[in-house]
């Protein structure tokens with residue numbers, strides 16, 4: 531059985547639990563509210579980063595739409 535990490539949507543309490551694949555998420559042990567399952571620890575690392583380099587100029591060239599003939603038929 532895999533260990534899933536849950537985060538309470540009410541109080542923000544995080545906990546891990548061994549559950550089956552088809553098991554429903556357990557209620558929050560702190561307040562009993564509904565929780566949501568965190569997919570994996572590596573998926574929310576990228577959020578809120580902002581380490582993008584802003585050096586890219588907007589060189590828009592191909593986003594026209596109209597005169598570009600699509601070779602379909």
Ligand SMILES: [Zn+2]
Pocket residue numbers: 538539540541542543558559560561562563
């Ligand atoms: Zn809670």
